[in-house]
Amino acid sequence: MKLSNEIKHIFNAISQTKVGYIPRDGQLIMSNQIANMLEQRESKVITIEGGTGCGKSLGYLIPTIQKMLQHNQNSTEQLSVVIATANVALQQQLIHSELPILEKAGLNFNVALAAGRGRYFCLSNAIKSLENTNFDTRETQLIEELIVKQGNENWDGLKDNLIDDNPILEQTWPKVSAQNVQCKKCPNHDNCPLIKARKAIDKANVIVANHALVWSDLTENRILPAPDKTIYVFDECHHIPKSFRDSLHKSLKLSSFAKLFEKDASDTTSIITSVVNMDEATPYISANEISLLMTNMKDGLRTLKNYAVFMIQQQQTINQSELVNVQFLEQDIDIQIRFEIDQRITPTIAQIIHHLESAIRWLNQQKKLSEQVKKELLKAMSLLRSMQQAYDTFVMLTQVDSTTPIAKWIANKSTHTIDPIFNSVYIETGHFLKENLFDKSHATILTSATLRTLGTFDRYLTQVGLTFKNTQLLCIQSPFNYKDNAILNITNSMPIPNLQNEKEHTESIVKKIKTDFKHHLGGLLLFSSKRQMSAFIEWLGDDILNHCKLQYTDSRQNLIARHKQDIDQGKKSLLIGCQSLSEGLDLPGEYLTYVGIAKIPFGDISSPIDNAEAFYCRKNNGNPFKDIMLPDACSRLIQSTGRLIRTMECKGSLAIYDSRLVNKQYGQLLLNTLPSYRVQVS
Template sequence: MLSDKSKKAIRDVYQNIRDSLPDFAVRRSQNILVAEMAKTLAGNFDKNRRLIIAEAGTGTGKSLAYLIAGIPLATEAKKTLVISTATVALQEQLIHKELPFFRRQSGLKFEFSLVKGRQRYCCEQKLAMLAQADDQIELLADLATIPKKRDLQLIKRLFTAYAAGKWKGDIDSWPTQIPDDIWQMIVSDRHSCSKSFSAHRNCPFHKAREALDQCDVLIVNHALLLADLELGGGIILPKPEDCYYVIDEAHHLPRITRDFSSAHASVLGAKGWLQTMAVSMRQLTQAIASSEISEPVTKLLSSINSINKELTKIHSLMSANDKQFSDDSWRFADGELPEALADLAANMNHETKRGVSQTAKIVDILAEQLKQDQLPQAKANKLIAEVGFYLQRIENLHQVWNMLIKETKGTPLAKWVEKSDSRQDDHIFAASLIDVDSKLEHMLWSQCGAAILTSATLTSLGNFNYFRRQVGLLNDESTQHLQLSSPFEFEQAELYIPNLALAPNEQGFTELLGEKLPSLLPDKKASLVLFSSYRQMNQVAEIIRNTTKLELLVQKESSRTEQLQKHADNVKANKTSILFGTSSLSEGLDLPGDLLTNLIITKIPFSVPTSPVEEAQSEWITKSGGNPFMQVSVPEASKKLIQSCGRLLRKEKDSGRITLLDRRVISKRYGPALLNSLPPYKRNIEF
């Protein structure tokens, strides 16, 4: 229960923040958000399942709310507050602005840090060895890559700065971009740069991890959070039961979890690196004359040979059935492989499992020999890194074929094959979960100390059902739900739906857009026009440029930064400025005040299920007696339409017009639900 001590701590923090800002606006919606989050974290509703889904519109002050509620309660409960985001922009805002301000003004003492993956850090030992190498360079170079002279010059500068304490050893803090080929020579890897080796205990990655133990608040991205949970939790971050999680930008979580749960591998590509791996393993037995190593290497070489034979059979099968698999992507209906391919897949699963086991055994033997000083450190580092590299590859290969043979009782996996972009005679096999609801329940919701899921857009069609189903909380009665509208005066924006002759799904709509849009683009105003596809956007842009003198800033014709700067310059100069963009500009684009007063949405943002995962999901829903259009397409469109409309009002005094050029919100049976899920804009609908 929320104790009097906690209540006082939250009130004191709020008062301190309020007193520090002369223009602080008391927002009832923010106060409600703080209160409900605090009661959830304290276990007022359910002490065993402390979960809340909170949608709070733009301007509510979500980040300040979860800091006010989260930090005092996490501190009292001796938990770590882990804030997970989907975008780098929000991470930077929290690290460089929100948290420093909050710590200065709240009166609370706490430490915070951004958590980054291992691949963002160098290995101190690799860096030192390369920087100090001369005639031993071939021995020290990772994966037989011999650095060039100019590469060594940069490596020596990196080492000098690191040794002097002027660089922390992470790729992000170096003032210029470090080329990827150089970074791969010194990057930390989980096999050779292990804390179990005394020489590596002070490597940048391990020092960063030790520093996390002193932190009360950690900032991560969703992918890193999932990586930790996939490993069982408590590997990168504290254990889930020791964390209070804030999942900000939570509407991205289902997609990122699904992407994280997929695997893919090519046929000929795998044959190529397996042959290189075999050569490397033979060289290993020559470099280390040890019976302890020779036995697993012999077994591994046998397994590699068997895998290559199976891959050759798979390649032959695909080539022989080229007409059947002639499309760029071919999905296996209901997740069922043809019998001939299923047999080969089972063999691949068996042999790759053996390969993983023997490769892991070799890594363990090398690590033990290093610990026992049976191998020189430089030699051991190179060998462990190299074998570890192949271990990750063969683990991925096994994961793909293991997923391809897997049969599930409930929702099937999406399984497909596609032609390689680099080689037309090569094929990439892939598999993915369709739904991640049970995965999130198993890894996160049932394990965590508490969780807050928040975003400006979590509802679809006016309720949380679609999102709750996606994240596995649809039938969880203990989860709290809170929907708070933005504090903005939505009547300051007009929603205009003109009476057009054609709907977006009718022939001639693109040409109609080219004719109609110029009259909807006011002079000396800032406009943003959102399209459903690049193709249609470019076609309309061409029509307008050929028939008018309007200057357009069309997405991808120059960089986003350049276009937004040009747009801002136009507005400042009191010129007409028109941005053309697609769905990527419908979320996260912040154009407050005069930077946007006229927003045009050309069509309801329906997404056609074109990816194998989306197709498999639609197939499964249909087979289960459902309607994928109403169960997925319409809720997704509702969410995206709300996000698109949200580009207009960014500050409390903003105003303008939203024009929707899709009358299906009036004419179709699903239309009113889409329309009524939007904020209460002043409506102007032509009939």
């Protein structure tokens, strides 16, 4: 493999400045391929599956930063590199570990972290919070400590850099964090951590962010450089399909929607009444008429609420549960209801705005339009347009576009009352990514340890809007010796883990865990549903339960810290949770030598999004199990089993308590896609 002189020079420099560093084959291959892509420009996107341990971070940092700096030396149009990750831990690793290695090797660049507003401390909000007499002493004391830390410049105001294990930090933070308001008017503007961070971004040419901030910036903000002047790197890019879809999720709580209308309607009526009382009445506005029109809108909302409550009550009866979703597939909310609401709301708002515009023109012609009256009428129009915007959001949430697959549903998340929430999310988001990211960017690098499912990139490329023609593909194998260091145990006599057998299947896991975890200190047991996890914990004996760290009982950070502390003290510790607990979990060596997986992690087809995706798959003559459920389960299974071997020295055992892996044809397909563990069927 021929490396460019520049790339070769950087690797040599790192070898001289970092003790014991030897470039890994995977890093060299990855760097070479990315450098060629950026140089030759035959494709703007490269998709790389890099197995755990191949050294992905340096593999993409070296060529992207080197090529960016080289371009900027020879061009007036300056490029930046934006590295987006899925979690804070990797951001911290890049900023405090990986990027300094490149700086020591002689690369000259400016780094900044782009974090969301909510991760920064706001002095003004903290001071306002201290005025709240409802806080307990601990909360007040914590806020005072944060104010002192930020004032003494011992802390940059970023939550991630706060060395504080205060148990009430999480509940207090929202009250002292920066909010989406007009910061320029703030008296603490010049010393604001958020403003300082934004200024640092403007000066940087290497920016570290998370996926969500990039999505937000593409559609709304402009914190980051323009896409055509950016080389994007998406690490952990297997999260992109879900995280980008989540960024397009729209929801509207009916009670909040009604309150907004109520307030804006009341304010508008008050303004118009005050204008009429100024003896500035016109032939176009009447307080009584406005009041009548507002009543029409309220009646429309009442009709909508009655309909939504009725639909939820029906679903509650069917599900025998208060927490339900009412889904709409290729049909609007009842046509008659929608027509009635439309007739009451949209024409009403349009009619009032028309009256106000006519009034302004008439008053102006009559030379009666004072600045105060004009200001009040324009304010009323602004309120009405705000109401129209909110209503347009509602229309989008309840009207099905037959040309675009969309999941739409009414949810009720309260056990005390019925408070309908309208939801909408696009099922197919690939075309959005292609149009707004891949087509516009200078270049994009996608990389993760798990991108192929069932041996191909097909499912992933479809989800992100790419094809084999518009992206280069690269697979780099993990250097780990899975065959000698890990054994995968499968019990073929376990009850099939379907809903009918869930009790028997859970009881079987309770029995198996006693022997499977017996000779291990650190373990991880993963369930596909919170329901089965809860049942397992209920039936587990105290002899093991006393060693368990349970998801949902503490923050993820605290669970992992307690787990590692116990292992360091020679005590046993078993982490128990659902799929989300395993994502990004890095516990090498003795911290994790056993990983148990309750069953093949198929998705929940009953969820509105998964249900809608299956519906549109069938509509296009597809097979939801083959095209969606199996590939996605494959990806989750690879991710979960991948928690065990994290370094060359790691050893341990895996157990998957699902007999379908050996008794079903698709089970063998799944086994074939896993790393080359020694498989033992008992």
